[in-house]
Amino acid sequence: MSTQPASFEKTNIEHKGYLEREGYTSIDMVYEDRAQTKRKYDNFFLLTQEQCKTFEGRLWQLQLIKNEYESLLLSRPCISPERN
Secondary structure (H helix, E strand, O other): OOOOOHHHHHHHHHHHHHHHHOOOOOHHHHHHHHHHHHHHHHHHHHHHHHHHHHHHHHHHHHHHHHHHHHHHHHHOOOOOOOOO
16 A cells, blocks of 8 residues: 555656656756756857957957958058059
8 A cells, every 4th residue: 555645656656657748767967968068068158259259359350450451441542443
């Protein structure tokens, strides 16, 4: 004879059925899947941070080039491509 109330056993069976429908055989599999997903997210986050740093460095270099280009445009006389 079970020491658990009937409503608890029914709920427990419903939860197990839900887990099985979702592809899990135990709650431990859910925890492992969650941990694995968190590791993947953390790795993705670190990769994204590194890509942002690289982008910012390149953007800074391009800004310097743009500033130099604009400075040269202002300092040199404009020569028309059409010479008559």
